[in-house]
Amino acid sequence: MNADTKTAAVLIASAVLFLALAAAFQRDLWGRPAALPAIPLVDPVFTNPAPTRVSAADLKRTGGDMTDFECNTCHELNKPGNLRFDDKGQVVLPKEHGELVMHHGRNDRNNNCFNCHNPLNREELLTKDGHKLRIWESTRLCASCHGPTYRDWELGVHGRMSGYWNRALGPFTRVDCASCHHPHAPIFAPRPPAPGPHPLRPAAVPPARQHASH
Amino acid sequence: MNDPASKQNPAWAWSDPATVPGMNRRSFLRATVAAASGLAAVAALAPLRELKNFTSVDEFLQKHYTELTPEEMARVLKRIEDEVEKQYGLRPHVRDYKPMNGVEFVYCLNLTRCIGCRKCVHACVAENNQSRSPEIQYIRVLKMPNGTFDVEKAEHNYAPESVPEPGFYYMPVQCHQCKNPPCVKVCPVKATWKDDDGIVVIDYNWCIGCRYCEAACPYWARRFNFTAPSIPKERLNPNMSYLGNRPRQQGVMEKCHFCIQRTRAGRYPACVEVCPAGARKFGNILDPDSEVSHILKDKRVFVLKEEVGTLPRFFYYFEI
């Protein structure tokens, strides 16, 4: 095969190659991006800014049902009850209030009902220095023991602020103690977390790592 | 050299194909190859058929944010509202919020309180119209074992029954709006810059998508739109700002901007408002009565990667 024929052959082959490429490009045979994984939309509970619980104050503010706090339908005024304690010194709840869960303080050291409630009027709370408060004014009662926390709360450092940081432009809301902390078991309850991040390249991400010795 | 052509012009006979027998066929073949390759080149561009809504002439010619006159900005905002309405069927309100005078934002995060519930992540996504698939989330919550700050030991994908888990603390990370931001330094077109109130903003219509800022950020705070973002229509937040949460396009960067559409109107960002544990604090550091001023004054705050010199506006602290 002399050079002349070789050249012609190469040129013809090139032309055929380019035409084949043109056809292949038109048919779009490769390289389409893989479909992205369907990621379920997040449950709206995870974007809901409502506080953890509804306190008495919240209920009162929103005009809800306050019958749970009308203690004197059962209790008499000025009639202190007898608290019974078990052998570990923990208060034994009367069967009428058996559904309550009492875990106030480390090692449940503050489970004594009358540390907070006025024994003479169950609808009132009593601070140690004699202030009488209604149930929905419980924040001041919490403050009477939890001083530093209350100090921080007043400054906006503890608890959640919402609304306007620029007080001149609008109202702000400071959430009350009882809106996050149940007064009888104040420790912040664990809850299920929202779903974790979905990576763009799932194959490149490891399965959950183990916290081995580092 | 008996061929007739070379008798006429010997020294350059080879350069004149028409005079040489056999060259005609060669020229024809060459022309065929050239035509075939031209055809293949045009066919190679066939995928461009699928290009829709890539850019309008106005958007292409749009000037940098800092150079737009108020009238031009008004036109741009209207154009964006039209585009969003066309795509999502809902007409938003897009405003251009300017920084307030006498305001410098600071963010504080209480690591004792954070329980790792990730509500902040999703509240941010909902507020700021982030793409759901591919998923873009500005906030990343790290589950850290007690006793270390080594982020290599962090777990990003934890999914236990309930949080917090004993023995761990949770550290959410998002853009720290640094006072000395490396991302601003490296952007070749000044598409991102530090605004007067401390927020590091991005002009999404100016960004060229080189991702140098993403490489520069020591906190992995910036996100890139690898493809066109997808936001479900029913979850679109119509209260938008130009530098903030208006829907972004394919090929541009985005990141936390302290919810500009809220904060520059005086409100708390979405992550602060949703946190059930009250771990997040936000405010104006120039106001001595703001909660963040109190925190920086009284609490033992620290910043991440202080040695890099970024001077973040995001302070972490522990209590008790």
Next chain:
Amino acid sequence: MRVLKSNFTFLSRCVRLAFVSDWRYYLWVGALGAVCLLGLNAYAKQFVHGLVVTGMSDQVSWGVYIANFTFLVGVAAAAVMLVIPVYIYKNEELEELVIFGELLAVAAILMCLAFVTVDLGRPDRFWHLMPGIGKFHFPGSMLSWDVIVLNGYLLLNVYICGYMLHSRYRGRHPSKWFYIPFVFIGIVWAVSIHTVTAFLYVGLGGRPFWNSAIVAPRFLASAFTAGPALIILALQVVRRVTSYRSPGEMGLERTATDLGSGRAAGLEDLDTLAVHLPALRNVSKEIRHECLVGARVFEVPPGAVVTREGDTQTNSFFILSGRVLMRRQEGENFRIVRILNAGGLFGEIAALTGAPRAATALTDGPVQLLRLPAESLRRLMRDHKMHSLIKSGMARRVVITDRALLTLRSIVQVSMIINVFLLFNELFKEFYTESLHGASAKYLFFGLHGYHALNPWIWTAITCNLTAMVLLILPVSRSLKFLDIACVLAVVGIWIEKGMGLVIPGFIPTPLGEMVEYTPSLNETLICFGIWAFGLLCYTVLLRVAVPILQGEISQANEPGSGLQDSDVQLRTLVESQSSHKGRVGSADH
């Protein structure tokens, strides 16, 4: 108007050159063109769907595009490794070859610009980068510096090459002031393009793997290794394709004439030669004696083929009396490239470079020849005047001597040693203190938290580099075969080390400690191949245009329709008289 027309002719001839050649060229260019189109198609898909079609992610946000870019900036900068020996150290072997380095720099920069463009998320917004009409963040952003230095370097090299080729085309000696200052600027600029590119990485405080002073010196050392290594390989390819294949394939050449045994040459032959070559008179007696070793004189009849194009003997011939035609086969035609009279020298290129005979030498009339073996010619060239005379005669061709390649070898050798030394520095710094900042290096070399995708790559690179270094140090690499192996190993090793071994590990782990690995996708790979093919295509076309101009085949003197000059009249009459010689020279031409 005339100037415009002549420039147009120049350009159109250049363009024509790019489209017309032999089958090997068509095959090479056709294949490259097909790969380019595959890349273009892949890029069209990326343009439509976004960078999701690549393997990149928010965690690893730069991939093979930037890896290739980094490597190619180094290749472009290494063109300066030819310029420095020639213009600062006055190395003559490399003088004609500087342009090959500069053309490689042009092709490499074009590839760099292509790689950066395909990496952008919004390439339609390119105008935002232009100073004046966009917003150019200079001097703050290192990327803006990079834009300036890369484009400036491209313009610099295009200007220098264009000026040199244009001057050669016009048959003019290039004016010093139009290119020497630019050449020296080019030296500084070449170092700057690579330093600035290194600073892109070094300037990121949040990435401890990159934030180290040694990155810029490592870049330069590896660039000055890989660049000249590529040039060594490219020059050998150029040498091979610009020396034509044995015309025996064409079946049109007569075999070389047997010259007989001749007689031993003596001093009186040198005196005869000196009549026509006055410079010979001043050559010392000692050199004259030395160069006569093995020299013989032949009486050659007319129409004899003294040397045949493509032959591989290494004798050179001085013409004592008579006339010799040098002709070459081009496609189907013959071209008389030179006519030599008494005092002329031919065959010296083969003698000095070992390349196959570039042309066929035919005697025109009875000729007396002095044949010098290669070694004798070299001894003669120990005389300074003879040396420059012979070299300047050779300068009309592209002469890639083995000595030039060996000079480049010593550059690659030293640079590779420095490169390996700097690697050891880096390894010590990363691993000795066991600090947390060594996480990325640990991932790269040994794997981290069970992830080790890059380990085989980096260890291959280190093996290649070390092997190349050893080969380059040993004298065995003075032989071209081993030199080529060492160069290929060096290029591969450095490509991996600078590409996958630098860019990717900087992202793993992320600044928040997350481990996400990276694999280029099919589209990404096709685009990379497409851009490499585009670069090779550019280089091929540039050489295809440059070499004939440098060799004098394309020049203003032989433009179609130009006025004939004396030598051309000679040629024409000669050819016409030849065609009437049937059965002698004429019949041998087919």
